[in-house]
Amino acid sequence: MNTFTTKSTPLLGRSSSSDNLQALSDSNSKSTLSSGSQESKVAVKKELTQLENFAVSALAPSMAVLFTNPFDTVKVRLQLQGEFVKTREPGRNGKEVVRVSEKVYKSSLDCLQKTFRHEGVRGLQKGLFPAILKESSKNIFRLGLYDPILNAMHPLNYPGEASTAPAWKRMIAGATCGAMGAISANPFELIKTRLQSHSAGGLAVGNQYAYTGTFSALRTIIVNDGAMTLYRGSVISIARSMLGSAANLTTYSLLKDHARNNWGAEDGIMLDMVSSLVSAFVSVVVMNPMDVVRIRLYNRSSQSSSQTTMQSVRHILTTEGPMAFYKGFSTHFMRIGPHFTLTFVFLGMLKRQLIEGSAPVEAKPSSHILHPKDESTSSSSSSSSSTSSITTGVIARREEQI
Numbered sequence: 001m002n003t004f005t006t007k008s009t010p011l012l013g014r015s016s017s018s019d020n021l022q023a024l025s026d027s028n029s030k031s032t033l034s035s036g037s038q039e040s041k042v043a044v045k046k047e048l049t050q051l052e053n054f055a056v057s058a059l060a061p062s063m064a065v066l067f068t069n070p071f072d073t074v075k076v077r078l079q080l081q082g083e084f085v086k087t088r089e090p091g092r093n094g095k096e097v098v099r100v101s102e103k104v105y106k107s108s109l110d111c112l113q114k115t116f117r118h119e120g121v122r123g124l125q126k127g128l129f130p131a132i133l134k135e136s137s138k139n140i141f142r143l144g145l146y147d148p149i150l151n152a153m154h155p156l157n158y159p160g161e162a163s164t165a166p167a168w169k170r171m172i173a174g175a176t177c178g179a180m181g182a183i184s185a186n187p188f189e190l191i192k193t194r195l196q197s198h199s200a201g202g203l204a205v206g207n208q209y210a211y212t213g214t215f216s217a218l219r220t221i222i223v224n225d226g227a228m229t230l231y232r233g234s235v236i237s238i239a240r241s242m243l244g245s246a247a248n249l250t251t252y253s254l255l256k257d258h259a260r261n262n263w264g265a266e267d268g269i270m271l272d273m274v275s276s277l278v279s280a281f282v283s284v285v286v287m288n289p290m291d292v293v294r295i296r297l298y299n300r301s302s303q304s305s306s307q308t309t310m311q312s313v314r315h316i317l318t319t320e321g322p323m324a325f326y327k328g329f330s331t332h333f334m335r336i337g338p339h340f341t342l343t344f345v346f347l348g349m350l351k352r353q354l355i356e357g358s359a360p361v362e363a364k365p366s367s368h369i370l371h372p373k374d375e376s377t378s379s380s381s382s383s384s385s386s387t388s389s390i391t392t393g394v395i396a397r398r399e400e401q402i
Contacts, residue, residue, distance in 0.1 A: 047159050048354055050148065056350040057144035061135040064342035069131050070124035071335035074111045076196045078328040079295045080206035081105060082320070104203055108331040118203055127192035130214045134192060138185035142177045142241070143347065146249055149173040162260040163253065170250040178245025182238040187230035189237065191217045193298040206299040233297035236309045240290035247286045248340065251279035267352075269345055276344035280337040288332050289325035292316065 048056075065072075082103050105111035115123045150173040154165035191214055197206045211217035221229050255275040259265035293312050300312075316324050 048351060050144075052354055053147070054140050054144040056347055056354070057142075058136040058140040060347035060350060061139045061143070061339070061343045062132045063346050064339050065128070065131050065135050067342060068335050068339040069128050070112070071331060071338070072131065072192075073115065073124055073126055073196045074108055075328045075331040075335050076193055076295055077111055077115070077199075077205050078105060078108065078331055079292050080197055080299055082324075082327070104205055108328075108334065111331075114203060115199075118201075119199065123199070126198070127195040130188045130192040130195065130217075133214070134185045134188035137188060138181035138241075139343075140181075141184060142181035142245055142249075143343075144177075145180070146173055146177045146253075149176060150253075162257040164257070164261070167250055167254060170253055171246040174246040174249035175242040177249070178241035178243075179238050181245070182241035183234065186234045186237050187218070188214075190230060190232060190298045191221075193295060197299055232300075233294050233309070236290050236294045236297065236312075240287050240294060243290070244283045244287040248279045248283040251282045252276055252340075252344065255279070267348070269348065272344045272348045273341050276340045277337055280340040281333060283340070284329065284333045284336050287336075288329050291332065292325050292327055 105114065112124070119126075150163065150165055150170060153169045153173060154163060156163060191211075194207075194209045194217060195211060195214075198204070198208055198211070209217070209220075211220060218230075221227075252275045255278060256267075256271055259271055259275070260267060265271050293309065293316065296312050296316070297309065
């Protein structure tokens with residue numbers, strides 16, 4: 001009995017064996033925590049560098065325009081047709097006579113069909129190269145600087161957080177980026193418009209320019225009209241881009257951040273699609289009037305009497321009426337809707353690929369790190385159950401010996 005008493009009592013108390021067991025349990029617990037902590041560190045997603053942000057911002061819309069350029073060609077031709085022009089006709093004592101240019105296309109679908117029938121796919125994709133240059137040069141600022149400017153105005157609590165910036169800050173950031181983008185893209189926009197308007201025979205609308213390509217147009221314009229012609233319409237283009245970008249980026253980011261913060265939506269393709277499509281409609285409502293004026297200015301020759309923005313606005317308003325500012329609205333949305341959707345979907349995919357591709361595949365966030373309280377509870381319960389079972393086994397063996 002004495003042997004049992006002297007040898008069994010310490011096992012029920014704090015013997016060296018108990019201390020060793022406890023130390024072993026604590027060691028396992030710490031190693032689990034440290035491995036979990038290390039695992040979480042590996043799984044932390046990095047932020048994109050500004051160079052990467054610029055790259056994806058230029059690439060995403062350049063990819064989107066491959067699919068949407070045909071609708072842009074249709075929009076340009078619809079907005080140019082039906083323009084009232086002043087001419088001097090014989091037999092009228094040399095007085096100017098206002099006449100309407102012939103309407104070649106009945107609707108967006110009619111323009112699409114006629115262009116494809118007479119000019120093929122190449123006709124629908126006219127101006128594709130300057131369109132790619134325009135999208136990349138514009139959105140490297142419009143999309144690439146939006147988040148940095150917004151975050152500077154309204155800092156995030158941690159990287160990757162859905163922003164809580166108010167609408168007015170988003171509008172200022174969007175308008176600023178839009179202005180910079182419009183300035184850089186104006187030459188390519190002008191060349192694109194002139195290439196898209198060119199057509200042979202009875203399908204021609206607006207002034208026709210015999211350019212053979214982008215560099216031919218660039219060289220001809222600089223030699224014949226001067227380099228500043230490349231920035232014709234830049235005032236209305238800047239205003240259009242400022243309002244359009246403010247409407248587009250504010251609506252898109254507000255919808256997306258609201259869905260993430262309040263509805264628990266995950267950042268993915270579906271959220272990108274819905275947010276961008278709604279923002280596209282708002283943008284077209286805001287931009288279409290200025291788009292009509294801008295297209296007319298881009299297409300106008302250097303000898304035209306109405307070359308300023310305000311003269312063009314007044315000319316359209318007095319001769320065609322206010323509804324002329326919404327010419328090509330449906331086609332504009334047919335182009336902007338898919339373009340913005342594809343742009344933001346591609347942008348989101350590229351960003352997520354760069355971020356997720358930077359972490360090893362096996363790195364997964366530990367559930368213990370997400371729930372440290374659960375870990376401490378499970379760790380302590382595991383160690384206590386292990387100690388209890390060992391103690392019971394030792395006591396049983398001692399009793400057998402006695």
